[in-house]
Amino acid sequence: MSDPIAELLHTLSLERLEHNLYRGNSPKVGWQRVFGGQVIGQALVAAQQTVEEAYGVHSLHAYFLRPGDPAVPIIYQVDRIRDGRSFVTRRVNAIQHGHAIFSLMASFQLEEDGLEHQAEMPDVPTPEELDSDGELMRGFIDKLPQAMKNWWERPRPFEFRPVVTDHYLTRDRLEPVQHVWIRTLGEVPDDNPLRAAILAYASDMTLLDAATFPHGRSVWDPQLQMASLDHAMWFHRHNDLSDWMLYTSDSPSSMGSRGFTRGMIFSRDGQHVASVAQEGLMRVRTPKN
Structure with missing residues (x-):
């Protein structure tokens, strides 16, 4: 297709x-x-x-x-x-x-009514203030590792607009926090169970990235062996996936070749849609003699 x-x-x-x-x-x-x-x-x-x-x-x-x-x-x-x-x-x-x-x-x-509160969405630039996928690729696609270049160039059902792109190009040690705007590139049927499955699918994207930032690395680093180990997700509020959502994540810890990350997904208008947590393998490969 x-x-x-x-x-x-x-x-x-x-x-x-x-x-x-x-x-x-x-x-x-x-x-x-x-x-x-x-x-x-x-x-x-x-x-x-x-x-x-x-x-x-x-x-x-x-x-x-x-x-x-x-x-x-x-x-x-x-x-x-x-x-x-x-x-x-x-x-x-x-x-x-x-x-x-x-x-x-x-x-x-x-569904039932009850007490409600939620976290506030981080104050970040809107997706319209950020470069599109195409603009990002034109800006630094030739500087990326081949695996990451292939990923960016492949047709995908989602568009991503990261608020900060420093981690793609530097080995500097960065704060373990990431904000990425995400949206579907097409109409999604009016079906809440299907929308939840699509959101679950997307929740595994970009989440482990933040765990690599304090080490001056990225998920595309050939010296890192990375893979998801577990995944948890909580669905708080319905979202029709018709507009941009902010996926914000942080990594409070990495230890024992495992990186731990937490994420929150917000609608454009600040509704807390879902929360995510994941631990992933983050093993530094031993050089072969």
Whole structure:
């Protein structure tokens, strides 16, 4: 497919094989392993297929167990842990080559009123004040590592506008904080479960970056072995994904070859849409003699 958003919707559309059993495929984009956001989104879709529409996802907690193989389908096995009056719980295992590559727990809730408060959105430049993808590429694409250059040049379902781009070009030690505006490059159907899956897919993008900043490195550093280890997400408020969202993240700690990051996603008007936390492998490769 030439339309990236249509391809994303196709990727998140699973085939039902049997009761509690679904199959998903990976886009043919030349990746050596399945993108973490893809398996998060597909696993959430599988769980949603077993939950009544009145229940919306409010949180998920997941572990990446093995690298996914993009050349073969992924089987999603759903375990209906609990169906309560207010909350529903599902466990999903993603399986390839006879082994679990990923495991997710998701909780769903009937909407209800209650006490409300939220964090304030950081005061950063608007996306219109920042360079577009194309302008960013023209400015420094030739200076980037080949892997990062390939990523920027590939058609994607999302557009990103980072508030600061210093970490792409410098080895200086920077504050472990990042702000990135993100939006879908196409219309998303009026479907809250699907929107939640798309947001979950996107939440795995740029999140680990902040953990590399204090070390003068980036996720594209060939001396770093990086991979998502776990992922947690809380869905606070609905968003139709029709406008820019601010993805702000920080990294309070790295230790033992693991970097820990936290993220918050805000709508343009400052609504706190979702929160994210992730720990990722951040191992410095030992030079070969």
